[in-house]
Amino acid sequence: DVLMTQSPSSLSSSVGDRVTITCQASQDISNYLNWYQQKPGKAPNLLIYDASNLETGVPSRFSGSGSGTDFTFTISSLQPEDIATYYCQQYDNLPFTFGPGTKVDI
């Protein structure tokens, strides 16, 4: 199985700050990498697919980059409504696997 790691596991920033989360895969997954946001008690929400493509309707302050084994997710200007846990997920190989999540706080 492809092991996904994320760092940091949690972070606290101020409104307006730039926030960066990294995700690393245990093997080359090309660009088959997605990012999800999950708010407490809610289902995950797709933000970025194929490493860098913004899902329709998702604010442009969210972005993603990377390929191979190293990926980055960025919130350019943190907003109060961005408080959530963020997960990366690979789909290069079955089983699809998720990172452990990064909890973002203000």
Next chain:
Amino acid sequence: EVQLVESGGGLVQPGGSLRLSCAASGFIFSRYAMSWVRQAPGKGLEWVSDISGSGGTTNYADSVRGRFTISRDKSKDTLSLQMNGLRVEDTATYYCAKKRTQGSVAGIFDYWGQGALVTVSS
């Protein structure tokens, strides 16, 4: 508007069975592969199973293979997960999720249900 509504969760004893359903609407159900993803209380996300649009291809996580069966009913636009031989470690919220791309099995989940809680305990 795409909607996915799960039902069938509940409390079951170890070794018991439960069937989850996911009613889909707002899209042409038969054209999209679907998945189940679970989340143990306070833990991360774990992909469980998926099924092609036609229902002809299924895949399972090792942790559930041989105990869980995914299926779909195109006449009712419903996805199901039959869970047998349930274990304490199967306790989780189970989400059904729609694959983003029509006709593709690529694991991009663009819509999720609200989740169904399954608790396995004696």
